[in-house]
Amino acid sequence: AAGVIQSPRHLIKEKRETATLKCYPIPRHDTVYWYQQGPGQDPQFLISFYEKMQSDKGSIPDRFSAQQFSDYHSELNMSSLELGDSALYFCASSLELSSTDTQYFGPGTRLTVL
């Protein structure tokens, strides 16, 4: 079965640079979530989209922005990168925006900021 695809899998950037993470949800899933997982920590919700509109926002820095495109893929743009942005970034998708619906996670993008 098709799964959530994230690219790139690994990314190394310098401080103050910009990074773009991409997420391709499972076909027919119209809801996308982004989470950030620091080393040894639990995933923290960043932002979500439903039908190409932002549906919720968590602890996402103003330096980060995201959007969902007409084909439902999503991109997380991170500017002025800081050392503390080094983390695993997960994208998840679900069939609909619902508290009962299962979120399927991608393998994650490991971002390292030097």
Added chain:
Amino acid sequence: GNSVTQMEGPVTLSEEAFLTINCTYTATGYPSLFWYVQYPGEGLQLLLKATKADDKGSNKGFEATYRKETTSFHLEKGSVQVSDSAVYFCALSGRGGTSYGKLTFGQGTILTVHP
């Protein structure tokens, strides 16, 4: 706001031992509850879920019952295997308001099973 508290780890067991990982939550209304598992270097996989009180989720020998009266969703397995070694996350998804759909995770519990 919503929160999830898991028992602190790491948990180390011998193969075929009984496993319990405690999870309690705080939420308004009636959240949905989930257990996710994360193997080294991989993403999170749904292990089981329950969407209303007294529901029991089960998968691969793991079980958890949604207890509204004690606000708990403890994970259990009767006989663990070495392949169960992973990090286990309890999570909830709230209903209504601005918390719709997003997952709030517990701290995670590292489980190591020895042969």
